[in-house]
Every structure is written in structure tokens, then in C-alpha cells.
Amino acid sequence: xxxxxxxxxxxxxxxxxxxxxxxxxxxxxxxxxxxxxxxxxxxxxxxxxxxxxxxxxxxxxxxxxxxxxxxxxxxxxxxx
Amino acid sequence: xxxxxxxxxxxxxxxxxxxxxxxxxxxxxxxxxxxxxxxxxxxxxxxxxxxxxxxxxxxxxxxxxxxxxxxxxxxxxxxxxxxxxxxxxxxxxxxxxxxxxxxxxxxxxxxxxxxxxxxxxxxxxxxxxxxxxxxxxxxxxxxxxxxxxxxxxxxxxxxxxxxxxxxxxxxxxxxxxxxxxxxxxxxxxxxxxxxxxxxxxxxxxxxxxxxxxxxxxxxxxxxxxxxxxxxxxxxxxxxxxxxxxxxxxxxxxxxxxxxxxxxxxxxxxxxxxxxxxxxxxxxxxxxxxxxxxxxxxxxxxxxxxxxxxxxxxxxxxxxxxxxxxxxxxxxxx
Numbered sequence: 001x002x003x004x005x006x007x008x009x010x011x012x013x014x015x016x017x018x019x020x021x022x023x024x025x026x027x028x029x030x031x032x033x034x035x036x037x038x039x040x041x042x043x044x045x046x047x048x049x050x051x052x053x054x055x056x057x058x059x060x061x062x063x064x065x066x067x068x069x070x071x072x073x074x075x076x077x078x079x080x
Numbered sequence: 081x082x083x084x085x086x087x088x089x090x091x092x093x094x095x096x097x098x099x100x101x102x103x104x105x106x107x108x109x110x111x112x113x114x115x116x117x118x119x120x121x122x123x124x125x126x127x128x129x130x131x132x133x134x135x136x137x138x139x140x141x142x143x144x145x146x147x148x149x150x151x152x153x154x155x156x157x158x159x160x161x162x163x164x165x166x167x168x169x170x171x172x173x174x175x176x177x178x179x180x181x182x183x184x185x186x187x188x189x190x191x192x193x194x195x196x197x198x199x200x201x202x203x204x205x206x207x208x209x210x211x212x213x214x215x216x217x218x219x220x221x222x223x224x225x226x227x228x229x230x231x232x233x234x235x236x237x238x239x240x241x242x243x244x245x246x247x248x249x250x251x252x253x254x255x256x257x258x259x260x261x262x263x264x265x266x267x268x269x270x271x272x273x274x275x276x277x278x279x280x281x282x283x284x285x286x287x288x289x290x291x292x293x294x295x296x297x298x299x300x301x302x303x304x305x306x307x308x309x310x311x312x313x314x315x316x317x318x319x320x321x322x323x324x325x326x327x328x329x330x331x332x333x334x335x336x337x338x339x340x341x342x343x344x345x346x347x348x349x350x351x352x353x354x355x356x357x358x359x360x361x362x363x364x365x366x367x368x369x370x371x372x373x374x375x376x377x378x379x380x381x382x383x384x385x386x387x388x389x390x391x392x393x394x395x396x397x398x399x400x401x402x403x404x405x406x407x408x409x410x411x412x413x
Contacts, residue, residue, distance in 0.1 A: 013235075017212045017221065018228035024209075041233075 003061055003073055006034035012041050012069050019045040020052045023074070027058065032077040035061060039071050046070045097177055099132040100142050106261035107131060109383060114351040115344070115364065119371045121272065121380035125354065125364070126262065129389035133170045136258070136387045137163075140281055141170035143253035144242035145178070157240040158183060162226035164278070164311045165194035166388055167244055172201035183229065183239070185222040190311060193392045220319055245322040250281030251288075258282060259289025262383050270297060272382035274367040276313045276359050277303040277333075280325035282385055287329040298331045302366035305337045309396065312359045312387055334366035341365055342400050345390060357393050360386040 009026050011019050019040060026036055040046055046063070053060055053074055061073035086094045088105050101107040109124040116123040128136035148154040158181040161171055168184035175182035184198060188207040198205050206229075212221030223245065230241045244250045262270055273290050275283040287299035304310040306318050315335075338358075345361030348354045356364075367384045376382070390397060 013233035015228045015231045015233070017224045018232065021206070021208070021212060021225060021228075 003035045005037045005073070006030050008037040008039075010039045011045070012039055014041075014045065016044050016048050020048060023049075023052075024056070027056075027074070027076050030076045034076050036074045036076065037071065038074065039066075039069055041069055046072075095177065096132050097142065097174065100138045101128070101131055101261065102257050103260045103264060106265060109262070109265045110352075110354070112352060112364075115347050116368070119368060119376070121371060121376035121382045123364075123367060123382045123384060124266070125348075125356070125360070125384055125386045126258075126265075127354070127386050129356070129386065129391075131170075133166075133173045134388055134392065135166035135170065136282060136385065137166035138170045139253040139257055140167055140244055140250050140279070141174050141242075143249040143256075144171070144244060144247055145174055147247065147249035147252075148240060148242060153240050154178075154180070158238055160185070160226050160229045160239040160241050161244065162186070162222040163244075164222075165190045165198070165392065166312060167279075168198055168203060168205075169194065169201065171242070172198060172203040175203075176201060185226040185229070187222050189309075191393050191395050193394060194311075197392070223320070244279045244281065245320075246324060248324060250279055251285040251324050251326075254282050254285025255289045256285075258385075259286035262286060263290060263293050266381055266383065268293065269379070269381045270294075270383050271380045272298045272300065272367075272370075272376065274300045274302060274363050274370070274382065274384040276363050276385070276387065277301050277316065277325075278312045278314055278359075278387075280322045282387075284324055284326045284329055286385075288326065291329060299329050300366065300370050301330045301333045302363045303333060303335050304341065304362060305335060309338050310336075310341050310358045310362050311393070311396075312357075313362060332370065334369055336362040336366045336369070340369075342397070344368075345397070346400065349390065354386075355390040356386050357388040357390055358396065359388070360384075363387075 011022050050060055057077055059075040061075050063072045107128055107130045109126045112123045131138035159171055159175055160183040162185045172182045183204040185206040185208050188209050208222040208225045210221045230236050230239045283301055290297040303315050304313040306315050341358050341362035344365040345356050345358055348356045363384050
């Protein structure tokens with residue numbers, strides 16, 4: 001099923017923890033259940049994504065590599 | 081008509097930067113009365129709120145920028161720095177004097193007064209949750225965020241980070257200024273020096289200067305309780321120990337709970353007429369605790385650093401004194 005994306009965020013080039021700071025700021029503008037699309041770099045940014053999302057109570061809907069970056073979908077506030 | 085020249089004796093200066101404490105223009109020390117009446121030592125507070133931007137961090141900011149200019153690292157750059165408020169205020173003010181931009185990352189629990197003053201000065205401000213990067217140190221989110229701004233692969237090259245936690249110029253500020261001022265103001269009679277653990281520039285720099293002049297001077301470090309509300313101070317069991325801290329300078333550590341720090345700041349206001357911030361309350365409470373367990377000896381003369389005033393923390397103090405000051409009720413018959 002195609003997810004309905006509420007907002008997209010490109011944080012390639014940024015490093016942790018600015019990556020998660022930007023994600024938090026974007027999620028703060030969304031409602032519970034909304035999906036945030038994120039494009040981010042390989043390495044520490046993508047490694048910390050799953051941990052930080054879980055700690056803050058959000059669900060990773062999908063995570064896939066696209067060349068040298070990754071594309072993630074996070075559903076706000078609904079860990080499944 | 082040409083303007084008359086700089087004349088510190090007349091308190092006439094050419095730039096606000098000249099007002100920052102120096103041996104030529106020291107911040108005052110004031111002897112405590114009633115708050116220290118049970119202590120055999122004479123205790124003086126060094127009132128760093130008298131610096132132009134309101135805190136001891138004016139000295140740090142001046143030295144950090146001097147260092148960046150000396151090393152040719154400031155040209156064409158913007159500043160980015162993690163701060164609990166005071167260093168950010170001083171850097172933002174000095175950045176305005178020099179015509180450069182300033183970005184600060186601060187813990188999101190700083191008092192509203194600091195946030196407003198940073199915005200008044202035109203700084204870009206990132207209020208940062210302490211737990212933003214819990215993998216490293218649970219209370220260092222603002223530090224981690226400032227590093228990530230400077231490391232951004234697209235925009236990081238336009239920033240320079242003075243990094244007060246690791247920069248020897250922070251120590252130099254106090255070795256060349258705060259320390260010599262205290263030595264001169266006490267006419268070389270200082271026996272005890274009390275300062276807080278924060279970036280550790282003050283205690284390392286001034287403490288080392290005083291010990292170089294007289295190795296018998298006792299240097300006592302004050303640290304807050306864990307999970308504290310004492311801006312500017314750090315407990316190193318939850319924060320990274322700064323690289324500039326020289327432990328060989330420290331003779332003893334005293335840990336002070338929030339309640340004691342705020343209670344002492346309230347006493348300073350009500351018993352001495354001195355409006356001091358929570359960190360001053362902590363440092364003085366720590367000094368009195370130290371002297372309650374250690375005989376100061378004869379002719380003891382202690383200097384305790386007062387990093388800033390209560391004015392930047394009015395909202396924090398409101399939590400402590402909200403029920404005070406009510407007018408007396410009229411007796412009803």
C-alpha cells in the first residue's frame with residue numbers, strides 16, 4: 001500500500017545530532033499518524049535514525065537505500 | 081573638536097570591549113557580612129556581573145575571539161558555539177562589535193531571559209534538548225549540535241567554533257586576567273579560591289595563577305548535584321569533562337544541591353543586597369560547607385567567584401520566592 005506522505009525532508013550532508021534535530025522539528029509540525037519522508041546519508045545518520053525514532057516513540061514504516069543515500073518513512077507517534 | 085582619548089582612570093573608553101575585566105580595569109571584590117558571619121575566614125565575592133555583557137564569560141569570549149583572530153581562523157567566518165547562555169551572550173555582543181554573525185546552541189531549559197537577550201543581540205539560536213544525542217553524554221545535547229553544525233558537509237565550512245570547552249584561550253583569559261586581578265585585589269593575601277565546574281576555564285586559569293604565585297593557596301571546585309538547575313555549572317558524572325580542566329590545580333571538590341544553591345542566592349539578596357545568580361549561590365554554599373569541615377586557619381582570606389547576577393534568572397527565582405513578599409493581612413474582628 002502506498003503511504004500518504006505529509007511532509008518530505010532532505011537532510012543529506014548533515015551529521016548527527018543535527019539530523020535528528022531536523023527530524024524532530026519536522027515531526028513537531030505533524031499530527032500523530034502522519035508520515036514523514038526523509039532522505040539522509042549512509043553511515044551514522046541512518047544508523048541513529050532507528051534508535052532515535054524508537055526512543056521518541058515513532059515508527060519506521062520503511063527504509064531503503066537509493067544510491068549513496070537512504071529514503072526513510074516515519075510515522076509520527078505510533079510505534080508498531 | 082577631536083574626541084578625548086581613552087582614560088580608564090576616568091572610566092572613559094573607546095569601545096564596550098574595553099569594559100571587560102582586566103588587571104587595568106578589574107571587576108570588584110566585595111566582602112561578605114552576615115552570610116559569612118559564622119566563618120573565621122574573610123570571604124570576598126568577585127562580582128563578574130560587572131562585566132559589560134553581565135558575566136564572567138565576557139572574559140572567555142574576548143580571549144576566544146582574540147585567539148581566532150591571532151590564528152587567522154576568524155576571517156570570513158561565522159561563529160557557532162554551544163553555551164548555557166552567558167558565553168553565547170558575550171560572543172553575540174562581541175560578534176556585533178566585529179560585524180560577524182553568531183549562532184549558538186543552548187539547552188532548551190535555559191531561562192527565558194537568556195533566550196530573549198540572545199535574540200535581542202541578533203544571534204541565531206538553537207534551543208536544544210539535553211538528551212538529543214544520548215549515546216555520548218546525557219546532558220551535552222547543545223555541545224553535540226554545535227559540533228554537527230560545524231561538521232555539516234554542505235554549510236559547515238562557513239562556521240568556526242571557538243569551543244570554550246577545549247580551547248586553551250579560555251584558560252588564558254583567567255590566567256592573564258581574573259587570577260592577577262584577585263592577587264592584586266587581595267594584595268597577595270588570598271588563601272582560598274572557590275569557583276565552579278563548568279567549562280573549567282576559570283578554575284583552571286585563575287586557580288593555576290594563584291598557585292603559581294603561592295602554592296599554599298587552596299583551590300576548591302564546586303559542582304552541582306546530578307540533573308541540576310544551576311545554569312553554567314556541570315556535574316561530570318553526567319557531562320563530559322572538558323579537555324581544558326587541569327585537575328592538578330584542584331585541591332578539593334564540593335557538591336551542592338539545587339535547594340542549597342538557590343537558598344544561598346536568596347540569602348545573598350536579603351542579607352547582603354547582592355543580586356547573584358544560582359551558580360553564585362552554589363559556589364558560596366560550597367565555600368561555607370567547606371569551611372564547616374575545614375578549619376580555615378588564622379588570617380584566612382577567601383575569594384569566591386560570582387559568575388553572574390540574578391537578573392538573567394528572574395523566572396527561575398520566581399519558582400522559589402513566589403509565595404514571599406505578600407503584604408500582612410489585616411486582622412479581622
